[in-house]
Amino acid sequence: MNSYFSHKAQLRWWQLLIAILLMAMVSACKPEPKPMTAGITGYNFTREGVQNYSVNEMYGSNLPPYGGGGSLSCCVLLPAKWTPELRATVHWTIGDWTVPYEQIESLSTKEQIRCCWSQRTLTKTVPIEPYGEDGGDLQVFFLPGDEIKVYVSNYGLGHEKHPSGLAYPENPNPPTDKEK
Template identity: 35%
Template sequence: MSSFLNLRSARRVLLMLAAVLLAGIALQACSKAPPDRLGAPIEGYNHTSAAINYFTVNGNGGPNIGPFGGGGSQTCCVGMPRKWRPGLTVVVEWEKDPTPHAYGDWPEPMFSDAWSARMKKEKTNNTLHRAVVEVAPYKELGVIDVHFLPCNQIAVSAVAELPGKPGYPFSYPRKMEVPPVCPAS
């Protein structure tokens, strides 16, 4: 009789342990909601004749972009909400070189001391910029596309569509000229 009670007690303990284990698994499954934020790659499009030496989105680096260039070169990443919401903004900071090909006309031999001194002086013409930019609405989070426009204007999208395809929020021409008067910021 005593061994029967021990066996019965052991079964009861095992059943209780199994119930606790299943309850724990069920609770864990409930808490595995998809994350609210995801890491999205960064890509840039430069619609101006200046060079974008570097840029960041919320402190995360993007690639450098030559005049009228960009696309196809992504860096990682910016934490973005899975779902767009009104008022969603990012901070874009960048360095702009207004005369990226000036060194091609210099008489000094490339990489000589005189050329290096001139390059150092030329870099003082580069300007730093910062903008808080509203992100265009998106249904599905994709790549963070930063568009550099004339007059130090910025547009940002995060859609899962490529520029030029249906559903992409912007249709800027690749080459844009600076207007005679820039709009007030």
């Protein structure tokens, strides 16, 4: 009798082991979620124009001072699931005129640039803010002090569900009617 129970116990042990191995094989065979493709757009919260920019070597369009959004460039690949170590490398050229345009409008374009154009090219690797399974467009925020924030969202600025909580960029010192 003892050998019968021992044989039965061994059989159950082997069944359990086989079941565990089969479950492990099935779970290992689950495909990883496919990466998502995200369009690139930018928002400029600075007084300088963003002449060009790229995110992970994929180009976005130029952005006026205190402007942006509206158009999408193609594309970056993002993991389907956000992780804390997720980063984006942003490379951009930002610049502006050092004097009011009215002071140099009589000069040739070459003279204007030589005299009064200032630009800088910068690169930063920054975290991508958390995003959900719905993904969205990759949105690059150009902030004062050469700071960058990167969000992934289906919502535009000012929408209550946008993860940044920010409104569309506005010039804090808009030109007066005389200056226009």
